[in-house]
Amino acid sequence: MNHPSGCASAVLTIDLGALADNWRTLAARVAPAECGAVVKANAYGLGVEQVAPALWAAGARTFFVALMEEGLILRDVLPEADIYVLGGLLLGTAEAFPGPRLRPVLSSPAEIEDWARLCAARGVDLPAAIHVDTGMNRLGLTLEEAFALAQRGAGFTPSLIGTHLACADTPGHPFTALQRERFARVAAAFAGIPASLANSAGCLGGRELHFDLTRPGIALYGGVAVAGTPPLKPVVRLEVPVIQVRNGLPGDSVGYGAAQTLKRESRIAILSFGYADGFFRAYGATDAHAGADAIIAGRRCPLVGRVSMDLTAVDVTDLPEGAVKRGDMAVILGDGISVDELAAHGGTIGYEVLTSLGARYRRVYSGG
Known part of the structure; x- marks a missing residue:
């Protein structure tokens, strides 16, 4: 049954022009490092099929999603983009990756072995990222595993070495400097491979955090990335x-x-x-x-x-x-x-506000 477009009671307006401006602001700040864009969770709930082309038009060329399913959707939207799947390889999924522009972020020796076998079977050096844990203790190779891998080789040439900051949203937190120091040693061990450390908070931090490729997320969508630092333009x-x-x-x-x-x-x-x-x-x-x-x-x-x-x-x-x-x-x-003011009333963060925005809203895209 067809329904009139105005029958949805509430209206969620997403300002794609503000989103693009936010990306350009961050890209200028982190230059000469490349500025990527995180569009996981359906572009933080705002609609990846609309958000990703706006970011591409602004100049983004490297994108990050959480799941391979998200990557496949994004590949159809932006076939020329380089897309990294942060969740890596679920067991038995290596062969499902369709081509060199959809790249897993490998976080364990088992995943690296799976990818190396796939490269050998196809006779092609397929690109993938290596995720190193510098202290967050979620995903990633240990430092010892990373240095050993750098010595012996992965069986393919990684396209990126990355880690994730745990405390960069708190200005001056000593753990950020510790992670940066650890990651710098890892990046040096993988000489010639692009390195990625900075999330949104890292983008707004010092240049020592930027390395070769940054991965802003919440800052693109108008949320607070660093405590006490005003957000960029509101998007929703x-x-x-x-x-x-x-x-x-x-x-x-x-x-x-x-x-x-x-x-x-x-x-x-x-x-x-x-x-x-x-x-x-x-x-x-x-x-x-x-x-x-x-x-x-x-x-x-x-x-x-x-x-x-x-x-x-x-x-x-x-x-x-x-x-x-x-x-x-x-x-x-x-x-x-703002999303962060609303979040504070619920004892949560702007990320959760955005990713929970309901499916019953009529979504209107402006400024694209």
Whole structure:
């Protein structure tokens, strides 16, 4: 069944022009290092089929995804891009990699052996990255394994040597300098192979972190990458409709669990969205703590009561009588409400806000 494009109640606008500007800002900052782009998790929830071409047009040529499935989608969108799969090789998947532009990031001796066997079987030196653990203790070769590999060879020529920073979002954290020192020794052992250390936070750090190729993610999408450092341009705007305005009396409670009690005669706007749309229950308000804000009629208004699956209540008492009515739109992200401000109300981070944005929103792309 076909549905009219306007039937989705809430609108998520993604500013591809701001996204491209953010990439260009980072690319200028890290030059002469190459600036790549991380587009995993469907471009942080914003739509890889739209985001990736905008980044390509801005000048990005190397992209990073988490899974091979994501890489295959991106390869169809950008067939000339170099695409690295950060999750590496799942068992038995080496032969499924279709060609030299889709490259696994190999994080264990077993994965390296699998890739070397594939190269030998095909008689081709297929490109792949080597991931070295410099202290994060997630994925990656140990330092000892990396130095041994550099001595004996991998059975193919790596196209990239990389690691991941754990604490670069905290300015001056000593662990960043330690990781940088460890990685510099590894990069020297793999002389002639491009090296990649910097994530978004690393891009905004000193030049000693940039090496040959950087991998910005959250900074591209308008999120805070380094604590205390303002983000680049905002990329997302979320507007949701008011479906009812109702009155409440002192002593009335709002929402599930009677978590918040009105202290005055109030007007409450009910918005058509909730935690099924990625607007977390933790954003709600109780008698013990305030919740997030929405902007209605140009003014910030506080949430009242718990967020439910499909509905959220906002206190609009302080707006002039008649200033808000059914069909008006409330701004949830935008007009000064950032993904990181919203995240703070839920005890989380901007990454989770972006990647949780709901499938029920009507997505509009602008500035492309």
